[in-house]
Amino acid sequence: MRKTVAAALAATLSLLVSSCGGDGGRGGAPNPGARVYSQHCMACHQRNGRGLGETQPSLVGTPTVSGDPAALIAWVAFGVRPPGLVRGRSLVVMPHFHWLSDDDLAAVLTHVRSSFGNDYPPITAAMVAEVRAAQGAR
Numbered sequence: 398m399r400k401t402v403a404a405a406l407a408a409t410l411s412l413l414v415s416s417c418g419g420d421g422g423r424g425g426a427p428n429p430g431a432r433v434y435s436q437h438c439m440a441c442h443q444r445n446g447r448g449l450g451e452t453q454p455s456l457v458g459t460p461t462v463s464g465d466p467a468a469l470i471a472w473v474a475f476g477v478r479p480p481g482l483v484r485g486r487s488l489v490v491m492p493h494f495h496w497l498s499d500d501d502l503a504a505v506l507t508h509v510r511s512s513f514g515n516d517y518p519p520i521t522a523a524m525v526a527e528v529r530a531a532q533g534a535r
């Protein structure tokens with residue numbers, strides 16, 4: 398009997414731990430990009446990446462998502478508006494994610510570029526580091 402209770406408790410605890418993930422969750426999740434997306438992007442861009450009507454844009458096949466990786470990184474991390482992203486389309490202001498690690502940014506952008514019907518080449522942590530350095534040098 399005791400054993401069952403302990404097992405149930407352990408299961409509950411591990412569930413709690415895995416759903417909290419505020420530490421960047423090095424819990425061995427199969428796809429770190431999907432994890433970062435669900436923590437930081439999904440509330441607005443939705444589970445299917447298609448956003449919500451006029452307020453949160455879709456991430457499927459847009460020039461910003463499919464185009465120059467450096468421009469995509471600079472937008473998501475630093476709010477540098479790329480030429481293909483029309484200003485004033487949305488009443489919502491997107492937060493920016495310079496505080497995510499190079500690895501997490503690379504993972505989430507690679508995830509976005511290879512999900513929801515997108516099929517664009519990956520983004521590496523080295524690309525993120527390069528954009529970060531260029532931003533710092535401004």
Ligand code: HEC
Pocket residue numbers: 434437438439440441442452453454455456459460461462469473482483484485486487488489490491492494505506509
């Ligand atoms: C609070 C809501 C919100 C969150 C959270 C959010 N976004 Fe956005 N996102 C927006 C809005 C609103 C825009 C359009 C902004 C604009 O045009 O000024 C946008 C635009 C974008 C675009 C450009 C869309 C296009 O037309 O190509 C990309 C790419 C993007 N977001 C990626 C992300 C990623 C990746 C994350 C998570 C790391 C994220 N966003 C988190 C609201 C959000």
